[in-house]
Amino acid sequence: MELKTVWSGGIPTFYPTMDQFKDFAKFIESVDKYGMETGIIKVVPPKEWVDSQPPLDETVKSIKIKNPIMQDVNGTGGLYKLHNIEKQRTYNIASWRQVCEEAENQPPAKRGQARKVTKKAKRSKINDDGDQFSGFDYRFDAQEFTPERCEELERIYWKSLTYSSPMYGADMPGSLFEDDCKVWNVAHLDNILNNLRVNIPGVNTAYLYCGMWKSTFAWHLEDMDLYSINYIHFGAPKYWYSISQQDRHKFYNLMKEMWPQEHSRCKEFLRHKTFHASPALLAQHGIKVNRTIHYQNEFMITFPYGYHSGFNFGYNVAESVNFATEAWLPFGRESKKCRCISDSVGIDVDQLIRWMKGDDALPLTPPHSNDEKDSEQGSEQEPRAKRRKVASRPRKQKQQQQQQQQKQQQQQPVFSSTQYPQCQLCPNPGDWDMVKSRTGKYAHRQCARLIPETSLSSQDRLVGLENVPKARTVLRCLQCGLTKGACVQCSEPKCVRAYHATCVETAGMLQIPLPGPRDHFEFLCRFHRPKRPPPQVVEKDLHSISWAYSLLPGEIVQGQLDGSDIFAGRVVENRLSEGMVLLQLAGSDDTIELEWKWLRSPHCLNINDAHIQRLIKSSAHAVKTKSHVAQSRKLPSPDSNPVQLSFKPVDPVNSTVDGDWVVEALGYDPQVLEYCEPLKYMYYLPQKSSLVTARYLAEP
Structure with missing residues (x-):
């Protein structure tokens, strides 16, 4: 298929004829190689198709923008984080346009021109919609948005991104296409996701998006690395950015460096749609950003592994949905799912293939995720009631019941919550992010990061599980009281308090990240961590x-x-x-x-580099036991004159003291003791000590 193609900003724009355009699946197959290079493409439909679309004067009256999100943007230097806050109000399209045309929600006027001034939209009841639509025209004249004007507004967008909080009517189920539209109807595309036995909003059913000036969609990939299509029915254009697939790893690694804490919590953090970076910042790190302008009555198509983002120039209404071709199936098998967002989508690709083949039989084994790729995929089955034998039950009735039960099971969603395996490093339930080793054992990602002997490989596998010493596995966690798994200890030389990695937060333990090629931490229990600043x-x-x-x-x-x-x-x-x-x-x-x-902020610790170096020198990740601590505190020689010291014990359960060791000299002026030197003046009493309180004696 020879298509008329124009390249601009690193993105191809296709101008198909009606014959080339009418077969959606064939068209996508012909442009797939381009999209898999640039991340996104633009398609300008033939004029006869656009003219065939009916006017939307009555259809738009059904649009209800319920609880649009207000986008607060925080950041500087080209790196930003979006916070979406629901606004408790419902708009119709007429009142939405009125809000978009308020002075503070309009793009700056051209030099020498003034902004249009409109009255603020008043809150109205549903039965007042007729008055609001009186004389209303949804159409929008986008002639002013020339390429030069859009480039000017793009510069203004990045300079003023944090100055106001635009609203965005995003992820609203619905469609503005008529059911009798058979060609490129976004709500009814010809693709393999039609074989799913359940409707997944936004994936195989369409979403509407109502934009205004500066409303933003941050850098992200589609769920399950699916294709997606976006069509602007009417309104101001969108500005799109994309990263070519060949730069995707470089882009991901840069964002990982920019957001290390978010990456440590979730490897798929870029699917959150909250992390944004400017093209200028990316260019400084050698990453080319493709860009294009998306006008009304045009399509944008995103491809697997194509990171993309963008913003709106003003009032508009767009429609979007995911789709998939058979070329996507290998990508779907390898796709990883974000586990920290409740509505993150997962698809059982094997079950989908069986449905594509018309195989309605249940698999021999329950559907499950693809190995370590995504343990959250699979078919969720309701617990079955315990059966009782009934001697007189006819065989035919039993067969009918089995067929009915099988049909119900087949209709269960192919996306579900995970049945997590048991973590090897802690006894806590598996509702956290899990990683898997090559030997088939699992651990929480939090445990793999914090336990010194374990880590995550470049393939996101659990490694080092066999290196965990037995001494660490017998430590008792002071938070949950269990010895199962492995614990980390306070880095103070004399402190033997231990906690599971999933207990450190609730135990009040401080995690101090250290520089290095892999995650590396020192820890301070709540009795040795610095005091909270005022x-x-x-x-x-x-x-x-x-x-x-x-x-x-x-x-x-x-x-x-x-x-x-x-x-x-x-x-x-x-x-x-x-x-x-x-x-x-x-x-x-x-x-x-x-x-x-x-809040105990990780950025306001009252701790200096010298303190950290002392902790590193003293701990060296060795597992401390009472005998080890006692051995390090023996008198150096019988001839030395020990200073009698008393230790003020602290009860970690009932006390609210947040401090350090209390040392008191008896009989003469106090002396300054350097913590960087090991204490050699006291004998440890193991028989009179406990896991919480240590007892000492000045003389043997």
Whole structure:
């Protein structure tokens, strides 16, 4: 198929004839090689197809923009993080356009011209829609958005990205195409996802998107690395960016370096659609960004492994959906799914292939994910009731029941929550992100990162499990009280407190990341970690406030109020306008509102490099036992004059003290003891000590 093609900004634009255009599957097959190089392509449909589309005067009245998101953008220097906050209001398309044309929601006017001024949209009841649509015309004249004008607005967009919070009516189920439209109907595309036995919104059923000036979709890949198509029915254009597939690894590694904490929590963090980077920043690191302008009545198509992002120039309505061809099947098998977002999509490719072949029989084994690629895929089956034998039951009735049961099982979704295996490094339930070793054993990603002997390979596999010493596996976690798995210990020389990697947050332990080629940490328990800075200091610390501002729902954080122990909780909501978070406390269903200043920020630690170096020198990742600590504290010689010292024990369960060892000299002026030197003045009493409290004696 020879297509008229125009290249601009590194992206091809195709101008097919009606004969070339009418067969969607064949057209995608013919342009696939281009899309798999540039990430995205643009398709301008033939004029006769555009003219065949009916007017939407009545159809647009059904659009209800419920709870649009307000996009707060935080960042600087070309690196940004988006925070989507639902606005508790519903708009129809008439009131949405009125909001888009308010002065603060319009792009800057051309030099020498003034912005159009409109009155702010008033809240209206549903039965007032008739008045709002009186004289309303959904059509939009986009002639002013010439390529030169769009380039000017692109520069303004990046300069003012953080200055206002646009709204975006995103991910709204629906379609503006008529059912009798058989050619390139976004809601009814000819593709293999039609074989799915369940509707997945946005994947095989269409979504509508209502944009305004500066509303943004950040860098991301499609779920399951599927294809996607986007059509603007009417309105202002969109500006699209893409990364060529040959640069995708370079781009991912750069974003991983820019967002190390987010990457450590979720390897698929770029599927969150919240991390953004400017083309200028990417160019500084040798990554070419392709770009194009997407006008109304045009299609954009994204391809597997094609990172893309963009923004809207103003009021518009677009329609989008995912699709797949047979060429996608190998990509689907290898695709990895984000496990930290509840609505992340997974597809059982093997089951889909069976359905494509018309095989309605159930697989011999329950559907499951593709090895280590995605343990969350598979068919979820409801628990069966325990059967009782009935002697008089006819055989025919039994067969009918089995067929009915089989039919119900086949109709179960092919995306589901995971049945997690048991972690080898802790006893906690497997509702965290899991990784797998080559020997088929699993561990939480958190455990693999924090246990010193284990790590993650470049293929995201668990390695080093066999290197965990037995001494580490017999340590008792002071948080859950169990010895199963392996624990990390406080890095203070004399402290033997130990916790599972999934217990460190709730135990109030501080994790200190160290530089190096792999994840490497030192730890301080809540009795040896630095004291919390005063709230006034935290409020003035820009790094801490920026960190708090960027918290997303689902993240685990630590907090501490005046006179209380350190506690942990999961972020339910980050209320940016109020400077506080809503936390669900660990181990309970209780939620509390906590101001940012009471969070234990990882950027405001009151700890210096000398302290860290002392911890590294003292711990060296060796497992400390009571006997080891006692051995290091014996008197050097009988001739030395020991200083009598008393240790003030601290109860880690009931006490609220947040400090260090308390040392007191008896009988004469106190002496300054250097912590970098090992203490040699006390005898350890193992019979009178416990896991929590250590007892000492000045004389043997």
